[in-house]
Amino acid sequence: MTDSTQQLLEKAQAAAEAARHLAEQAQHYSDELAHTAAAAAAHGLAGGAIDPFVFRVAIFAMAVFVGYYVVWSVTPALHTPLMSVTNAISSVIIVGALLAAGVEGMTAAEASGSWWANAFGFIAVILASVNIFGGFLVTERMLSMYKKKG
Amino acid sequence: MSANIAALLYLVAGVLFIFALRGLSSPATSREGNRYGMIGMAIAVATTLLTHFPSFGGLLMIVIGVAIGGGAGAFIAQRVPMTKMPELVAGFHALVGLAAVLVAAGAFFAPRAFGIGDANEIHAGSLVEMSLGAAIGAITFTGSIIAFLKLSERMTGKPILLPERHTINIMLGVSLLALTALFVGTQSGVWLLLLILASFALGVTLIIPIGGADMPVVVSMLNSYSGWAAAGIGFTLGNLALIITGALVGSSGAILSYIMCKGMNRSFISVILGGFGGEVAGPAGGKETRNVKQGSAEDAAYIMQNAGKIIIVPGYGMAVAQAQHALREMADILKKEGVDIKYAIHPVAGRMPGHMNVLLAEANVPYDEVFELEDINSEFGQADVAFVIGANDVTNPAAKTDKTSAIYGMPILDVEKAKTVLFLKRGMGSGYAGVENELFFRANTMMLFGDAKKTVESIVKSLAH
Numbered sequence: 001m002t003d004s005t006q007q008l009l010e011k012a013q014a015a016a017e018a019a020r021h022l023a024e025q026a027q028h029y030s031d032e033l034a035h036t037a038a039a040a041a042a043h044g045l046a047g048g049a050i051d052p053f054v055f056r057v058a059i060f061a062m063a064v065f066v067g068y069y070v071v072w073s074v075t076p077a078l079h080t081p082l083m084s085v086t087n088a089i090s091s092v093i094i095v096g097a098l099l100a101a102g103v104e105g106m107t108a109a110e111a112s113g114s115w116w117a118n119a120f121g122f123i124a125v126i127l128a129s130v131n132i133f134g135g136f137l138v139t140e141r142m143l144s145m146y147k148k149k150g
Numbered sequence: 151m152s153a154n155i156a157a158l159l160y161l162v163a164g165v166l167f168i169f170a171l172r173g174l175s176s177p178a179t180s181r182e183g184n185r186y187g188m189i190g191m192a193i194a195v196a197t198t199l200l201t202h203f204p205s206f207g208g209l210l211m212i213v214i215g216v217a218i219g220g221g222a223g224a225f226i227a228q229r230v231p232m233t234k235m236p237e238l239v240a241g242f243h244a245l246v247g248l249a250a251v252l253v254a255a256g257a258f259f260a261p262r263a264f265g266i267g268d269a270n271e272i273h274a275g276s277l278v279e280m281s282l283g284a285a286i287g288a289i290t291f292t293g294s295i296i297a298f299l300k301l302s303e304r305m306t307g308k309p310i311l312l313p314e315r316h317t318i319n320i321m322l323g324v325s326l327l328a329l330t331a332l333f334v335g336t337q338s339g340v341w342l343l344l345l346i347l348a349s350f351a352l353g354v355t356l357i358i359p360i361g362g363a364d365m366p367v368v369v370s371m372l373n374s375y376s377g378w379a380a381a382g383i384g385f386t387l388g389n390l391a392l393i394i395t396g397a398l399v400g401s402s403g404a405i406l407s408y409i410m411c412k413g414m415n416r417s418f419i420s421v422i423l424g425g426f427g428g429e430v431a432g433p434a435g436g437k438e439t440r441n442v443k444q445g446s447a448e449d450a451a452y453i454m455q456n457a458g459k460i461i462i463v464p465g466y467g468m469a470v471a472q473a474q475h476a477l478r479e480m481a482d483i484l485k486k487e488g489v490d491i492k493y494a495i496h497p498v499a500g501r502m503p504g505h506m507n508v509l510l511a512e513a514n515v516p517y518d519e520v521f522e523l524e525d526i527n528s529e530f531g532q533a534d535v536a537f538v539i540g541a542n543d544v545t546n547p548a549a550k551t552d553k554t555s556a557i558y559g560m561p562i563l564d565v566e567k568a569k570t571v572l573f574l575k576r577g578m579g580s581g582y583a584g585v586e587n588e589l590f591f592r593a594n595t596m597m598l599f600g601d602a603k604k605t606v607e608s609i610v611k612s613l614a615h
Contacts, residue, residue: 053275056385056393063397066168071402074174076497076522079406079504080235081184082174083373086399087242089167089187090380092391093249095198096264099387100256101211102204103263113269117260122211124252127245129219130226132191135242137227139184142235142508146177149516 081142088135097124157390159197164394166190171398177517194391202263232512233469236369236501237301243372244294247353250287250379251346254280257386258342264387274334276386281330283382284342285349290375292353297368300357301501307362315359316423322352360421362501363543366410367421369502374403406503413497413523415549415559442578445596447605450572451612453596457534457570459490461526463563464506465499467540467576471602474513477539480606481515483613492529493520494563496544527564536568540602542575546587556585571595574602 074082100121103114166186173183204212230238257264257280258272266276299305312318325348333341360368381396411418454460462481468474481491493515499506510520530536538545545565548555565571566589573595589595598605 052388053385056388056390059390060381060385060393060397063164063168063394064401067171067398067401068405070168070171070398071405074171075176076409076495077504077507077517077520078174078177078180079409080239080502080508081180082171082402082504083239083369083406083502084235084242085170085174085184085187086373086377086402087239087246089170089191089395090246090376090399091249092163092167092191092194092395093246093253093380093383095194095389095392096253096257096383096387097215097249098195098198098204098212099202099263100253100260101215102199102202102208103256103260104205104208113259114263117256117263118208118211120252120256120259122215124249124256125212125215126219127249127252129216130223131219131242131245131249132223133220134223134227134238136184136188136191137224138230138235138238139187140181141227142232142511143177143180143184145232145508145511145514146180146517147511147514148177149518 077146078143081139084135084142085139088132088139091128091131091135094125094128094132097121097128101125153201156197156201159193160389160391161394163190163194163197163391166193167391167395167398171402190391231472232508233472234302235508236365236505237298239502240294240298240301240369240372243369243376244291244298246376247287247290247292247294247372247379250376250383251284251291253383254284254287254386255342255346257383258339266386270337272337277334277337278330279382279385281333281342281345283379283386284346285326285330286375286382287379288346288349289353289356290372290379292350293357293368293375294353294372296354296357297365297372300362301365301369307365309361310358312355312359315355318355319352322348322355326352356422359423364414364416364421365501366498366503366505367407367414367418370403370406370410371422372403374400374407377401377403410498410503413561415557415561440591442590442597443593443595445572445598447598447608448612449596450598450605451609453570453572454484454489454535454537454609455487455613457484457489459529459533460484460492460535460537461530461533461565461568462491462493463536463538463541463545463565464493464495464510465539465541465544466501466505467542467574467602469500469505469509469540471540471604473539473603473606474509474515476603476606476610478510478513478515480610480613483610491519492526494523494526494530495520496523496541496563497561499541499544523561523563530564530567533568534570536563536565536571537574538565538571539574539606542587543585545589546585548585548588565589566592569594572598574598574600574605576601 100117103117167190170183170187173179257266261267261269261272267273300307326345329341329345329348333345357368377396377399380392381400384392384396407418411421485491493510495506507520511517543557545563546557547566549557549560549562552558571589571594577599590597
């Protein structure tokens with residue numbers, strides 16, 4: 001009995017030793033990492049901040065995974081409404097159209113550019129609105145038809 | 151409103167869009183989901199208008215634009231018949247694609263408003279994102295128009311094979327890369343314009359060789375493209391709502407394409423390469439001379455009245471004939487007489503994913519009577535009647551037995567296991583895959599030729615007697 005306790009103790013000690021070793025290594029790596037990161041920041045990235053682009057890519061990647069799992073859980077009976085509602089929500093591109101349609105040229109040089117932007121934005125607002133209203137309403141119309149027995 | 155709050159609001163909109171899709175996991179929660187989607191859209195639009203308050207003229211244009219577009223959209227949504235949903239969805243994809251192209255062009259002309267640099271000094275990264283959004287949007291636009299024309303039968307559903315089409319596509323693809331590089335390098339709008347034009351051309355050449363039977367894959371694929379185009383623009387704008395939505399829609403379309411390909415046992419690549427269903431495939435053997443057993447509506451009514459269990463298999467032919475309402479009426483009479491009625495839907499029945507389910511729902515068929523292939527296929531053995539209305543290839547046993555058949559390996563509905571198979575067809579023609587259906591010649595099969603709607607209506611009349 002005491003024998004096995006002894007063994008356990010030794011094992012625990014060995015494990016603790018290994019953990020301490022790992023921690024030291026981790027400390028070492030993190031120091032190095034911080035060092036490289038700081039160097040990278042000093043090199044190019046303004047103020048040591050991560051470029052917002054990286055965050056956007058991260059969000060994009062996460063959203064692809066979320067989309068993957070959410071869409072697999074959609075019942076096949078609702079695949080047509082799924083297409084029409086994805087259609088409607090992808091028309092959130094209207095936010096870009098609103099920017100372009102509402103822009104005002106501050107300088108004379110910008111005026112002609114903003115005229116084009118307004119024209120393109122105006123058409124894009126129309127197209128996206130067709131989709132938003134059409135997409136959500138036709139989805140609503142379809143979904144209201146799905147009824148249970150009785 | 152600070153930029154941080156705006157970013158958070160866009161994030162909220164993106165999350166609401168996720169809930170919109172999440173709601174579709176069951177018909178019971180789906181309408182609530184759709185509402186979340188609308189709220190998300192309202193938040194995104196309001197946030198943009200509050201953070202970038204437009205000039206008076208701009209605001210006026212926006213109001214007019216939303217009124218015109220929204221009015222047209224609402225009108226279409228109310229009026230479109232459910233059988234035309236595939237065309238409608240293809241048409242809507244085209245609009246998203248074109249909107250993406252226009253927004254990219256708008257960003258190029260007014261970079262400061264989009265926060266991507268000054269005129270002629272746009273950040274290189276933004277130029278790449280803009281090119282991606284514009285190119286994918288342009289491909290989506292023309293591709294969807296072709297799909298729309300094919301689905302609405304304004305253009306032949308048969309594959310149109312250009313000579314050297316693969317070479318043309320590869321050359322167009324390479325030129326897209328070159329034009330993107332030139333555009334990013336020189337910041338000249340000419341290259342952007344050429345890039346868009348080349349993408350328009352590629353959209354056409356990609357879709358015209360694809361036949362009518364493969365349209366479910368094409369529609370899903372274009373759905374996916376419209377998402378990636380939105381994501382590309384989302385990166386240009388640094389807008390979280392657009393990035394999240396683009397990713398959601400992109401993966402949604404990709405998954406639907408995968409499900410459709412699996413439903414036909416074809417690889418995505420072979421669908422995209424096109425040409426399927428053009429020439430008549432399958433075992434050659436000259437003209438078919440065997441006799442089929444032809445029946446009347448009265449015969450069919452008699453058989454079904456005496457049946458205990460009937461499984462109805464709808465296909466594209468039901469949509470064409472608009473027979474869903476008459477079909478439900480027939481089912482109601484039979485149910486009153488104590489017959490057990492179920493519906494079996496093949497994943498690629500119709501012209502888009504879930505097409506048949508919507509039509510049956512429109513005709514007030516309760517959704518708990520409608521089953522997917524894997525859930526009902528084992529029940530055909532106990533069914534007295536399999537009532538096949540406007541479907542063909544998805545019931546063809548050659549898919550299981552004939553290795554030379556064009557549809558070999560495709561999962562099919564085992565209608566041949568039912569005691570009697572009733573086939574409603576316009577004529578003896580083969581299905582879209584151009585394959586003869588062995589089932590027509592079997593002893594337990596009865597053919598009912600003619601317009602599906604009229605045939606079902608006469609069955610209803612006979613049942614009422």
